[in-house]
Amino acid sequence: MLRRDFLKAAPAAAMIVASTARGGTYSMLSGGASMTDHIQPFQYEGVKLLESRFRQQYQLARDFYYAVPDDDILHGFRASAGLSTPGQTLGGWRAKNSSTVFGQWLSGMARMYRATGDSAIRDKAVQLMMEWGKTIKPDGDCGMRHYPFDKMVCGLVDLQMFGDCPDAIHLLSKITGWASKTFSRENIPARARPDGIYQGRPSEWYTLSENLFRAYKQTGDPVFKAFGEVWLYHAYWDKFRDTAAPSDAHGVHAYSHTNSFSSAAMAYAVTSDPMYLQIIRNAYDYMQNFQCYATGGFGPAETFMSPDGGLGRALEGRYNTFETVCGSWAGFKLSRYLMQFTGEARFGDWIERLLYNGIGAALPITGAGKNFYYSDYRLAGGMKVYNWENYTCCSGTYIQNVVDYHNLIYFKSETALFVNLYVPSEVFWAHSDGEVKLVQETNYPEADTVSIKLEMKRKMKFTLNFRVPGWSSGMSISVNGIPSKDACAKGTWASIEREWTSGDRVQIVIPLSFRMEPVDKQHPHRVAIVRGPVVYVIEADYHEPLFRLPEEDADLVKWLVPDKISGLYRVVLPDGGRVVSKFHPFYEVGEGFPYKMYFDKDQLPVSLW
Numbered sequence: 001m002l003r004r005d006f007l008k009a010a011p012a013a014a015m016i017v018a019s020t021a022r023g024g025t026y027s028m029l030s031g032g033a034s035m036t037d038h039i040q041p042f043q044y045e046g047v048k049l050l051e052s053r054f055r056q057q058y059q060l061a062r063d064f065y066y067a068v069p070d071d072d073i074l075h076g077f078r079a080s081a082g083l084s085t086p087g088q089t090l091g092g093w094r095a096k097n098s099s100t101v102f103g104q105w106l107s108g109m110a111r112m113y114r115a116t117g118d119s120a121i122r123d124k125a126v127q128l129m130m131e132w133g134k135t136i137k138p139d140g141d142c143g144m145r146h147y148p149f150d151k152m153v154c155g156l157v158d159l160q161m162f163g164d165c166p167d168a169i170h171l172l173s174k175i176t177g178w179a180s181k182t183f184s185r186e187n188i189p190a191r192a193r194p195d196g197i198y199q200g201r202p203s204e205w206y207t208l209s210e211n212l213f214r215a216y217k218q219t220g221d222p223v224f225k226a227f228g229e230v231w232l233y234h235a236y237w238d239k240f241r242d243t244a245a246p247s248d249a250h251g252v253h254a255y256s257h258t259n260s261f262s263s264a265a266m267a268y269a270v271t272s273d274p275m276y277l278q279i280i281r282n283a284y285d286y287m288q289n290f291q292c293y294a295t296g297g298f299g300p301a302e303t304f305m306s307p308d309g310g311l312g313r314a315l316e317g318r319y320n321t322f323e324t325v326c327g328s329w330a331g332f333k334l335s336r337y338l339m340q341f342t343g344e345a346r347f348g349d350w351i352e353r354l355l356y357n358g359i360g361a362a363l364p365i366t367g368a369g370k371n372f373y374y375s376d377y378r379l380a381g382g383m384k385v386y387n388w389e390n391y392t393c394c395s396g397t398y399i400q401n402v403v404d405y406h407n408l409i410y411f412k413s414e415t416a417l418f419v420n421l422y423v424p425s426e427v428f429w430a431h432s433d434g435e436v437k438l439v440q441e442t443n444y445p446e447a448d449t450v451s452i453k454l455e456m457k458r459k460m461k462f463t464l465n466f467r468v469p470g471w472s473s474g475m476s477i478s479v480n481g482i483p484s485k486d487a488c489a490k491g492t493w494a495s496i497e498r499e500w501t502s503g504d505r506v507q508i509v510i511p512l513s514f515r516m517e518p519v520d521k522q523h524p525h526r527v528a529i530v531r532g533p534v535v536y537v538i539e540a541d542y543h544e545p546l547f548r549l550p551e552e553d554a555d556l557v558k559w560l561v562p563d564k565i566s567g568l569y570r571v572v573l574p575d576g577g578r579v580v581s582k583f584h585p586f587y588e589v590g591e592g593f594p595y596k597m598y599f600d601k602d603q604l605p606v607s608l609w
Helices: 003-021 053-067 070-080 099-116 119-133 146-161 167-182 205-219 222-229 234-240 254-271 274-291 310-316 324-342 345-357 394-407 553-559
Strands: 047-049 410-412 416-419 425-431 434-442 449-455 460-467 476-479 493-500 505-509 514-520 523-531 534-539 560-562 569-571 582-585 598-600
Touching: 047 053, 047 394, 053 099, 053 119, 053 394, 070 099, 070 119, 099 119, 099 146, 099 394, 119 146, 119 167, 146 167, 146 205, 167 205, 167 222, 205 222, 205 254, 222 254, 234 254, 234 274, 254 274, 254 324, 274 324, 274 345, 310 514, 310 523, 324 345, 324 394, 345 460, 345 534, 410 425, 416 434, 434 460, 460 505, 476 493, 514 553, 553 560
Parallel strands: 416 460
Antiparallel strands: 047 425, 410 416, 425 434, 434 449, 449 505, 460 493, 476 505, 514 523, 523 534, 523 598, 534 582, 560 569, 569 582
16 A cells, blocks of 8 residues: 555544444454454464374465466466466466456465465465556456455455555455446345256355455445445345244255355444344254254255255265365354354354364365365265366365464453364463463374463463363363363363463363264164264275164274274174275375265165175
């Protein structure tokens, strides 16, 4: 931003701060708490991933995106603007230009910078933004319509918020002024398949509000708020105002409609209208009760299923069970908003399932934009494969997902620290009495123990909260070897308030055992095998008869015993029958490895010979 532009903006900023000080609703500070918040995420700052599969996944992603040539990313934009076009097109879905992922890549890079201090990735994002800015026409025409514009708003907001780049908002104001004058506002709601417009028209218009409202919260500019209000999706959201079991909410595009609830969440953050909070609460419960598989995945054929058993029936023929990368992003966001607004631990359960069985189980982006798209849960068995085209929409959300790990593990309030995920990591928390460093060491969910160590310069009194998973039973906590009497009720926070001393240690034990989870109420015997938050799959490449699962979980626990290879389990049948195939955590399965996830335990095995 030029100095003269900054000086023009200063009075408006002062008015916003003054309004907040008088008790106004909005906080314009980057990452600041709003009056709608109960707890806050760390906004990517102060959280460090320690050695783990998640840190490795993050690093591989960072290195991939950093290596994509700037000239290739910018090629289509420059060609449309009549500028010199060094490099080449990205190909695949991005053969024309990178518009539908460009904003997401800027967003991910900005968040990486805030999370790790990686100035090289931040500099790449800023350079891309500045070069792209040269392709915008004088009137703000950036050549984008609704879908890519939404992603671009996100990227520019994040470059300002997390990338310390004020020029981003200058560009955002310019293109938003143009879009607000030229965008079609027919806003046709999605209609159920097979003959409807299941993404609405213009495509996915109902996701625009979230990032425009984020721009408003960040800047206080009423233009962003007014334009965000244009895209509120009452035609669909109102189905969830009074119920978590609407009969007519299915048949529409699964990812984008889940994503639309993040727009409702930001509408709540901006207006404080409790109607929006009730809508997203009910939407979350609808997802868990009617749309989610044991993995946390949803949307076979990218569609919400009918609540009369459609979820279970889809396993009989659909290979495209879950739009994994984009779907994980939508689930992460909705769950995080709900935790932030309500302070309730139960919303962390979906984050955990998607962490291990969704994005955390996805194949890495590689090569010339070869990316994972669908997870395959079919009854007959599936495999992880890359999409047949490069740089799909999932190449946009992949970078946002893996950096979001930094923003999902811990939450905070003025007097308490919340541990949502049990992942090797550390966090620096600025408590009012001084800084607290919490270090988390664990092999969870392969092992059941989590060790927490505290470091601080002086004794401090505060509360540590640990999420008790909704699936768990018998979780226990000890402090410095002494068992805690604090309750560990499933779906809540186990809270320990005391005066803490540097060197204090907390040990958490979360018992892990196998269980069978039915796919839906209409298919009580169609089950997945789950241990803790992790879905297990059996190898499907051996020529051996299938076996029938036991009726009870207690028997399943006896059947599955640890293999010599850590993390794997072999099957010991009570009749002495030999089973070569072993059970693996779904997240460990690699490309092209055949597996079977769902089983009909009430049917006898098919005889092949």
